[in-house]
Amino acid sequence: MRAQFPDFRLGTVLATSFTATLTERRGDAVERIPIPDRLVDWLAVSGLTVQSCNAAQLGLARELRESIHAAATAAAIKDALPAPAVQVINDRSTQGRGAAILTPDGNRRWLLSSAAGVEDALGVIAADAISIIAGERDGRLALCASPTCQAAFFDTSQSRTRRWCDMNTCGNRQKKARFNAATRKKTGGEPLA
Numbered sequence: 294m295r296a297q298f299p300d301f302r303l304g305t306v307l308a309t310s311f312t313a314t315l316t317e318r319r320g321d322a323v324e325r326i327p328i329p330d331r332l333v334d335w336l337a338v339s340g341l342t343v344q345s346c347n348a349a350q351l352g353l354a355r356e357l358r359e360s361i362h363a364a365a366t367a368a369a370i371k372d373a374l375p376a377p378a379v380q381v382i383n384d385r386s387t388q389g390r391g392a393a394i395l396t397p398d399g400n401r402r403w404l405l406s407s408a409a410g411v412e413d414a415l416g417v418i419a420a421d422a423i424s425i426i427a428g429e430r431d432g433r434l435a436l437c438a439s440p441t442c443q444a445a446f447f448d449t450s451q452s453r454t455r456r457w458c459d460m461n462t463c464g465n466r467q468k469k470a471r472f473n474a475a476t477r478k479k480t481g482g483e484p485l486a
């Protein structure tokens with residue numbers, strides 16, 4: 294696909310995979326859907342294939358993304374849900390016309406009303422966000438322990454003690470930072486240069 298753009302951080306939960314198209318929100322933020330075609334790519338790998346996307350639709354997508362992030366963050370820390378974010382999520386949910394389809398081999402597919410249906414795809418994502426924020430699914434909303442990330446993620450681990458949005462990125466970085474700090478302590482601080 295489009296190699297010059299940042300990779301996607303794909304998880305198993307649609308809504309939080311979507312919010313992870315912007316990472317390091319509290320640090321040097323990385324926008325992973327910088328242009329409309331990149332949203333088309335993300336939707337394709339997420340089972341929501343659309344033919345095209347324009348700038349206005351990308352704007353709607355990012356507005357939904359940040360609204361899900363805000364509402365999921367509030368839910369994770371048991372705060373009141375921000376009303377404007379709830380409004381955006383509900384607007385996208387009601388305006389989408391995607392339908393769940395059961396395949397003969399027992400999988401779920403999404404059928405969008407038209408090939409250009411970015412709004413339909415956003416509706417599916419909004420509905421997914423509603424189901425996790427409303428606590429309808431088995432899991433726990435939590436915030437990533439990385440100070441530069443703090444992404445809301447959905448913890449489905451047995452023990453519900455996952456600390457990072459992504460083990461391979463935030464988790465690894467934290468581990469390395471702790472290891473370096475421990476090494477510094479052992480050797481009596483940074484060498485004097």
Ligand SMILES: [Zn+2]
Pocket residue numbers: 437438439442443444457458459463
């Ligand atoms: Zn993280």
